Structures are given as structure tokens and as C-alpha cells.
Amino acid sequence: MPYRGRIVRFLGYAVLAGLLGMSAFTLYLDLRVKSEFEGRRFALPARIYARPLELHVGLHIASGDVEDELKDLGYAYGPREAPGWYVRADNALDISVRPFLFADGPQPARRVRATFDSGTVSALTDAEGRELALARLEPVPIGGIYAAGNEDRVLVRLRDVPPLLVKELIATEDHNYYTHHGFDPRALARAVLSLGSQRVQGGSTITQQLVKNFFLTPERTLSRKFTELVMAVLLELHYGKEEILETYLNEIYLGQDRDRAIHGVGLAAQFYFGKEVQYLTAAESAVLVALVKGPAVYDPRRHAARALERRNLVLRETKEQGSLSLEEYAQARGAPLGITTRAPTGTSPYPAFVQLVHRQLRRDYDEADLRSEGLRIFTTLDPRVQGAAERALAKRLAQFDKEKRFGEPGLEGAIVVTDPQSGEVQALVGGRDARYRGYNRALDAARPVGSLLKPAIYLTALSDPGRYTLVTPLDDGPFVWKSRGAPDWQPANYDRKFHGMVPLRTALAQSYNTATARLGTELGIDRVLATVQRLGVERELRPLASTLLGAAELSPLEVAQMYQTIAAGGFRSPLRAIREVTTPEGKPLLRYALKVEQAFPAEPIYLITAALQGVVREGTAQGLRSFLPPEIGAAGKTGTTDEQRDAWFAGFTGDHLGVVWIGYDDNRAARLLGATAALPVWGDTMAALAPQPLALPKPDSVEQVWIDPQTNLRGDSQCAGAVELPFMQGTAPRDFSPCASPAGAVIDAVDHTVQKAKSWLDRLLGR
């Protein structure tokens, strides 16, 4: 007896312990479900936008470029129900602009008609023909900063999801969703019985699927299945059907874009159909529901037939559940897939630029916040400029590869393009493969800059107008620099010749090394380096004579900063890639304001700019002639380093500043010159952008004087090859060249200018 009694007692304890254990486990799961579901915030990547295109009368842009922008935005051609389409009409574009939440507030959807005339917007009206001052398109999304796994999503509320999408989902995945308590024994039984046969619905309810995605690892064991079931029931116990459904619709994995994972119906609608989820048709939402079963298997871009078949299955199930009339079913079934064609972009089509944005952001934000808070980052990238730069680099590198055959790894290159007035970075190419997200040469390749440093030397000289003008003779004879503790430095010219006495502007235009080295050491290396620093280069350069001829190593971005200050008339603005940061709701968080600081007086900047225009007009950058018309008056400088390891070109027009570097990553001799390798890339880029002429405002204390290039004395327009050069008042040569008679020269000059002035005024006044 006592024996049996003990067994009973033991069994009793065991059952009790089991029950206790079970309840403890359930309690634990319950806590987890509650805390994780409630504490759960979807990690929302920071979303990065290009600059918005602002249309206004007078904007220089071809209608084709606007169309490209619209295509980038996923606008459809031809009228649709939802905004986000356009049509061509004669020389105009009719655009149905989508609503967008800008950093300065929401902008509603609107209709815009832009008329074009020879590459310029000539009229801008709304649908009723009323004049519009400005029409801002929404900015092109250019990527994000993602959490681990590169999960991307656009959160949607259930009320914004078309009811039909929900019905299709329920018909296909979980018939009894609204009646079961987290798991569906009937569906489970059906699934088990029909194992192996082709059935639409699996055994898992929507709730179970959500639990699986949310809380559990993907192992497939019985105990895990059991845990999933308990948690699904617990979830249903605590939360309503609508709440669970909304979370599911945002969580569900629906596709892959290279390294970016597409989650939720909000993003999937954009990714596959280029529209907001509320505008999806029955057929389109069925495509998304079809993807639930297997985003790779039913990828409508890669396996259209399979996707179509599964979509029609979804439509049929929906019809059979009574959620779709026969008519609607027939119509939806007959519709094409309707997927937008788009190149896969992954986390960004412009990884190099996004890297710059990310670095600038990291100074102000936590990495974790950037990856999860859904910040909206408005940047300065101009897709049109970026496209032009990418194409120019790719085309020329392919050409050089063919000509040189240096083997792998191939030539590399980098480009930075900025707006000279504001310092905004418009384009950044980090290497030959613009889609590659790795080594970013535009930011991280510090290479010897060669002659690109010369303008700093000449600017230092021209800042002392009592001693130096554009025609001051410089000695380009043999030059040796001796300094204690360093070997003698004996620079040579590229053509291995000495050119005797040459005017200052010619020494720069022809990039003579000996004249420049002599000038630089005369001025003092420290003074030149102080100029470089004032131009905006923060990196410490070694105070050596060889630094003057470009032994200094800078990245293309640093070079751009340096030339920026010259291009902006002596006003230094830190290069910026970001304009504003807002919360997902549009509340402004941070503005990266335009900052200017006058680093140099206007006069020497005006003179050095004229000298850099001379480089293009008659110096080492003459080759630009075949890219840009002379009226553009582009200013620039070529750079080539020892053994031609690096080829550079830096220059600017009225509205773009560009820096191009070409070379090998491993520092091999590239045997390419700045003028023949980097310059064509720059020329192609700028030519594609139809740049504005360079027009620096002339300071009052600067006068233009005709100079006879034979004698470097005053001449007049009648002297052969005479050039008009700027001088600080009172510093121009006093003596006249034999080719000009002193009195005649002045009369002639005045008559000439008055005539010109008149015709210019006439044009201005429309006479």
C-alpha cells in the first residue's frame, strides 16, 4: 500500500510540477509577446533624397532632362487615376505632381504644365493655364542608411491599405482569420492531410506567420512549432485582429533589391509598381499577396509567368471567398502584371555620395538613430549632374583601357562636382564602378596633386599687387633650391626646356615648373601654405619646397574645396552634401545652413580667375575648346604628377565646379596626362550640362587693359593677338607697345567700349 501510495503521490507531484512548468513557460512567453509586441518599433532606415527639381521660367533644362527626372521618380507615361504621371504635348510637359512632405512643409498634389523653348523653361502654368512662379517636383529617393540585414520598409496604416488587398491576403493565406484564436486546427488538418499536393493555403495562420517572423529563429522543430502556436494564441489574446493585421502588413518580407530587403506592402507597392499602396488595383495587390509565399520564387521581374499564374490563383481564391465579383475577377485576371521596369539599386544607386552624406551625418547623429529612426535626409545631389559625371568617367576609362592595355586592375578615377556659389556637392563618383559600395576615391584617395597647387602660389603673388601683376616677368631659367638637411631640389619643366623670362600668366598657363618653383620660394613656402589653408584645405601640408610643385597629397574632395573658394570670388563655403534633416513626420531637426566667409579680397581672386581662364584659352587646357564654346570662359588647371601616376583636372564655369582624378590604385605610372586623361572627362561632364558662362563681378579697383603679348606693354585691340587683362588700378604697364599709338589707343578703346555698351543697352531695353 505505502508503495502504491508513494507512486500516486509521486505522479501527483510530477503532474503538478509539469503544470507549474507549463504555466511558467506560458507566462514567460506571454511576457515576451507583450513586451516585444508593444515595445516593437520597426527599424526605419534614414531615407535619403536628392535635391528636388525646381521648375521656374528661365531655368536652363531640356524637356528630356525633366522626363529623365520623372522616370527616376517612377512617374508613368499617360494619365492615371493617381498622381505621378506625365504626358508630352508639343513642346510642353503636362505633369501630375505627387504630394510630398518637404522640410519646409507639405506640398499637395498638383498639375503643372511646363513649356520648353531651346533648352529653357519658357512658361509654367497649372492645369487651368494660370501662371505658376515655381513648381517643385518631389526629390528622387537615393537610398537609405539601414539596420543590420538592410531591412527597408515604408510604414502604412491599415486604413491606407486597399480593403481588397486585405481580402486577397486573407482568402489566400488564412480563410478563417477573423474567427480563429491564433491557430486554425481545420487548416492545420487540411495542410497535414494534403501534404505534398498543390494547395494554396499552408497550415499557418497569419498570426502564426507574424510570430514566426517576429520572435523566432527559422529552425523547423516540433518544439518550436509548439512555441509558435502558444505565442500566436497569446498574441490573439492581447491584441485585436486589426492591430495584428497592420503589423503583419508592415513586417512581411516581399522581395530583394540587391542587398536591400523589401519589407511590408508600403514599400513593396513602390518597389514593384512605383506608387503608394492606396492606389494599387485588385490585380496589383494580388501580385503582392502572391509574393508572400516566396518572394524569390514568384519574383514578377524574374519569373513573370510564375508570378502571373500565382497572382491569378490569388484572384480566384478571392473570388471564391466572395470578395471579388465575377466581373472584377475577369477584369483583374486579364490585366498585365504592370511591374515598373527599374534597375536594381540596392541600398543606393549612388553609394559614393551616400557615404559622404553618412559621414557628415555621423558628426551630428548616433549611428543607431540613423539606422532606425526613419530620419529623412534632404541632400544636394543632382541626379542629372551625377549621371553626366558617371557616364563621362565610364566612357573615357573604357577608352584609355583599350589604348593602353595595362592589365588588371584597371585604371581608376574619381569626380567631384559642386555648385561654386553655394558649395553644395552635386555629384560624387568614387571609382570606375559607380555602383560599387567600397573604396571611395573621391573622399579617401589622397594623391599627389601636381600642378593643381600652382594657383595657390600665383594667388599669393597676386595678393601683392605692388610686386606682381599678370604680366610681371618671371624667370624660367634653371633653378636649384638648397635647404639644410634636405637634398638639393632641382625642378624641371615637362618639356625639359627652360623658357627664359615669361610673363606670370604664361608661366601658369603653360604650367612651367622652374618659374613657379622660383616664384614660390621667393614668396616663401609658409606664405603659400597659408594661402592653401585659407582656400579651405585643412590637412597639414609639409613645408617643403617640393610641396609647391604638388608633392602634397589631397583627395579630390579637398581639391574641390580649394578651388571652390576661388570660384566663389574668394568666399569660402564648406562643401555640403546635406540641406536638412527631418523626423519621419516632417518636423525639422537640423539645417545645414549656407555659410560663407570672405577668405580673400575680390581683387586677387579676380586676377587669378582671369589667369585660370588663360590656362583654358591658351595654355595646357586648350583641349577644352573641343568640349565647350569659348563664351563659357571656363577657368581651370591641369595636373600631372611624377611618372604620370596621377592625372588631374580642376576647373569651373558659372554654375559648376568639377575635379577629376585618374590613376591606378597601386600607384603604377599611368602614362596619362592631366590634359589628355582628366580634362576630357571634365569636358564631357560639363558639356553634357550646358553650363552657364563664368561671370565674376569685376571689383571697382580692377581695370581691364589691352596688352600686346609681344612686348607685354599696353597695346590696343589693333595689336596682333592683343589680350584684355585685368589689373589693380595703377599697376598696369604704363608704356605703350609700338603697335599702338598712345593717344590713338585710348580714343580707340573708348569708342569701342561706348559702341559695345550701346548695343548691350539696346538689347537690354529691347530697342
Added chain:
Amino acid sequence: MRRAVALLALIAAACAAPQPAPVGEAPPAPPEPAPAVKESVAIAGLMDSARSDAAAGRLAEAAATLERALRIEPRNPRLWQELARIRLQQGDFPQAESLAQRSNSWAGGDGALRAENARIIERARAGQR
């Protein structure tokens, strides 16, 4: 056009400065016009909105709008000046001074504009002391 402006500037300079006196009868040179006397519709609209923001004390918004306008017309000295004025109101004196100088660089012969820039610069310097 650039050449024409340069030449026009040359006469303006020739008339203003103690130059070698031109021989002969030169007609009176017209004063150099400011680059953008009349704003385009787009700029005028943005300027209005910036001014009403500024009047309501929304200085950050006003500055953002002016920057937006400057992207469209970077050579408009009035926009640079308006931005300088906003920075002055915000107590950002170094920027106020620099922006007024930037405005001057595009001001051409617009004496009134230059005088106003001089006032802004003076107040900005006073603020920095």
C-alpha cells in the same frame, strides 16, 4: 554678354577713377545697372514668403526660403542681403557680415544696396564687439 559687361564696367571705371583723361568727346556713360533690379516671379514669391516668415519671427524658415531662392539666382545681391539681415536678427554676426560682403560682391553700381550692406556690416561688427 560677359565682354559687354566688362567693357561697360571699364567705362564706368574710366569715368569714376582718375584715369588718363580720354581724348575727345565721350558721351556720358550710363551707370552700371545692378545685375537683377527686377526679380523674377519665382524669386519675388520666395522673397515675399521669407519676409512674412521673418516678420512672424520664423527666422529659420525665412533663411531656408532665402537659400532656396539663392539656389535659383545665386547672383542676386538682394537675396544675399536679405539672408544677411536674417542672420543679424538671429545674432549670427560673423555670418551677417560675410553675407553682406557677398551681397556687395554682386551689387555692381547699386549704391542704395551697398549702403544698406554697409549698415548691416557695421551693426554686425558692433554686435561682435
